[in-house]
Amino acid sequence: MTPEFAFLAAVLISLQLQLHFADxxxxxxxxxxxxxxxxxxxxxxxxxxxxxxxxxxxxxxxxxxxxxxxxxxxxxxxxxxxxxxxxxxxxxxxxxxxxxxxxxxxxxxxxxxxxxxxxxxxxxxxxxxxxxxxxxxxxxxxxxxxxxxxxxxxxxxxxxxxxxxxxxxxxxxxxxxxxxxxxxxxxxxxxxxxxxxxxxxxxxxxxxxxxxxxxxxxxxxxxxxxxxxxxxxxxxxxxxxxxxxxxxxxxxxxxxxxxxxxxxxxxxxxxxxxxxxxxxxxxxxxxxxxxxxxxxxxxxxxxxxxxxxxxPLGMIIPxxxxxxxxxxxxxxxxxxxxCDGSGNICKSCQRELPIAVPLPKKPESQSIPGSSSPTRARNRLTLAFLIVGAVGVLAGACTILFCISNCLALCSSSNTADNLELKTIPQALMENYSGRSFSLMELAAATSNFSSENKIGGGSFGVVYKGELSDGTEVAIKRGENNEKTEDPQEKQDAFTSELATLLRLNHKHLVGMSLSIKAVSTQSL
Incomplete structure (x- = not known):
């Protein structure tokens, strides 16, 4: 079976920051x-x-x-x-x-x-x-x-x-x-x-x-x-x-x-x-x-x-x-x-509830393997796709077919799903668009580890969550799960690529300051 990878896409909504002088x-x-x-x-x-x-x-x-x-x-x-x-x-x-x-x-x-x-x-x-x-x-x-x-x-x-x-x-x-x-x-x-x-x-x-x-x-x-x-x-x-x-x-x-x-x-x-x-x-x-x-x-x-x-100062220690x-x-x-391993923060005795939402572990730096053994692959059956964008746009985007020749390079020589490996986002999409990259850890923290309380909808191959990045930017994150008994991973990749292409071409009065970024990362920490 194939290693897991996630594709991240973000539609960023800019915030105007104004501070008044204060003692x-x-x-x-x-x-x-x-x-x-x-x-x-x-x-x-x-x-x-x-x-x-x-x-x-x-x-x-x-x-x-x-x-x-x-x-x-x-x-x-x-x-x-x-x-x-x-x-x-x-x-x-x-x-x-x-x-x-x-x-x-x-x-x-x-x-x-x-x-x-x-x-x-x-x-x-x-x-x-x-x-x-x-x-x-x-x-x-x-x-x-x-x-x-x-x-x-x-x-x-x-x-x-x-x-x-x-x-x-x-x-x-x-x-x-x-x-x-x-x-x-x-x-x-x-x-x-x-x-x-x-x-x-x-x-x-x-x-x-x-x-x-x-x-x-x-x-x-x-x-x-x-x-x-x-x-x-x-x-x-x-x-x-x-x-x-x-x-x-x-x-x-x-x-x-x-x-x-x-x-x-x-x-x-x-x-x-x-x-x-x-x-x-x-x-x-x-x-x-x-x-x-x-x-x-x-x-x-x-x-x-x-x-x-x-x-936009990121996370601050409490x-x-x-x-x-x-x-x-x-x-x-x-x-x-x-504390990045340099000590502990003592919990306040005066606070009852709530405690902080658990944060994902920091991912280890490692290269993406070229192949994996069948035994190891069977332990990782889920293929996750994370797409951040407007919920209304994503609902209809799955029906649009967009074929790009570079998608074929993402497959291995085998025609079976067990040997399929997604290596990169199609180059045709990346050449004309660039933006901010997000780690899986950031998006998991933004959605309280994809909490059910943050769920706001669903689409053809995933669930949409609302989230807030560390700098306050509001995002919608789509996370899809592959059912290997009924789903073809290649078909899911094609649908995913189609959604990205639609987002890149989209202009909408309710989407302010759109900035799309795509990045492949391991989802073993999910």
Whole structure:
């Protein structure tokens, strides 16, 4: 019998990406927003080393591409990143060519809990729990103060001109800074015991240690402190802007927002409540989240009130890749793939459902064999064809006969199906068309491993699935299965070739930015 091969074809729908300037506040994450330059950054997944990639002005920018990072956080026209292991802290000016500046380096005192405010950056020493801060306001050139070195913190977060932290000894809140906002927030929290804390421009929210209820303090000029649901353990991850607060629902990963800023961004009307998010981060007038289904960044801003924007940064890790053992909550699914074998991502203990959709294994690099033994071939009876295109076009394309002489070269000298091998796409189709190539792994991830929930139709020799690529492009993928008892593989190849020819000649007002690419790959991983 014959080795399996798949033919991939994609009709790409272009997305117009528009980002509005936004302040970024909060705590360490794998996604960051920088103010004043419309820059969003993320730590990439599934690649050698967890490098930083940023999106600014319709351009993807790689930052120190050969260096791994565990956390990033954004501020006013700059963002900072903590290298894997916490031994070095770097910052980049997003309006000055992304040139790195090393702020801290020590192999003896590694850092964690990176937190960038508007103009300052703080972090916590892993061993001592001491909070340390750098940089400061640009107006007077003053340095942002650090709290007493004797204080031990459990976590730290930064806002506009202030930072706050949870003390280890009693889990109460202590704030400091260059304005009076921090002291006001500290007094409002009083002796409340907290387990998490996230800062916005002038307000702070966190989960209480006793019941896991969200408590918000600080400025409430737009209702950003008015939590809609105050039941225990309702929310997990938090993101705060200038006049809004957002949180992830613990039971399903959906995002809820409140406050006047959320209404201005039209978030609640433009969010799919069936979408689950791994994490969220906010600027003063922007919210970005990492989708569970494909680990891509989606953002809401004033410039995109009608619909969110998907950024072309590819998959982003949902947490740092660590070498240490994870807690009792276990390891995040597919950590080996996401961290590219350089550690594991620890699963959040606060999240119930859902977990990430399993990703296909990375295919091994190997040449396509010229022949295979009958015994080995019998173990692979399925011949898969993947065609991406518009469903309405594909439904009628199977009836069109298109003969190309090069198709004959795809068959071996034997007339039996057992000796048939598909080696390449007919040259006549490829000469006049070129485009982006997609791996089988990418298309499997785009359709949640060809989940039945993504099924949207069928045709003469396959099922059509809806999908979303890592850059946010929406595609339809047709996957056909060959029944060797009733189907002739050569006939299926002819039908497949006919569909490709039809797509190449097609112009339709409902298909925007068509780009067809065909590639033969092994489907052994299916």
């Amino acid at each position: 970024a506040f909060g705590s360490a994450s794998t996604v960051a927003v920088a103010y004043g330059t419309a820059t969003v950054c993320g730590i990439t997944a599934g690649k050698q080393g967890q490098r930083i990639q940023c999106y600014r002005g319709h351009e993807v920018i790689s930052v120190l591409p050969h260096v791994s990072f565990e956390a990033i956080s954004g501020g006013q026209r700059f963002f900072c990143g903590l290298r894997t292991g916490g031994f070095s802290l770097h910052c980049w000016e997003t309006d000055a060519g992304f040139q790195p500046k090393r702020v801290y380096h020590s192999t003896a005192f590694p850092l964690t809990d990176l937190a960038v405010g508007d103009a300052h950056v703080c972090a916590r020493e892993v061993i001592s729990g001491r909070a340390r801060c750098w940089r400061g306001t640009e107006r007077d050139g003053s340095l942002f103060p650090s709290p007493d070195a004797a204080l031990q913190f459990q976590t730290v977060t930064s806002g506009s001109g202030f930072s706050c932290g949870i003390l280890k000894k009693n889990r109460t809140i202590l704030c400091w800074g260059s304005n009076g906002i921090g002291s006001k927030i500290q007094s409002q929290f009083g002796n409340l015991s907290m387990v998490s804390l996230v800062a916005g421009e002038s307000h702070v929210c966190g989960l209480t240690a006793s019941s896991g209820v969200i408590i918000c303090k600080g400025n409430s000029n737009a209702g950003q402190l008015e939590v809609p649901i105050k039941s225990a353990h309702e929310y997990t991850d938090l993101a705060l802007g200038a006049s809004f607060t957002c949180a992830i629902r613990q039971k399903n990963g959906a995002v809820s927002c409140w406050g006047g800023g959320a209404e201005e961004l039209n978030i609640q009307n433009n969010i799919n409540f069936n979408d689950s998010f791994e994490l969220i981060t906010a600027g003063s007038d922007m919210l970005c989240g990492l989708k569970t289904s494909n680990l891509i960044i989606m953002c809401w801003s004033k410039a995109n009130k009608n619909s969110p924007v998907v950024l 947490g740092p890749c660590v070498q240490d053992p994870c807690s009792s909550c276990g390891i995040y699914p597919n950590s080996a793939f996401l």
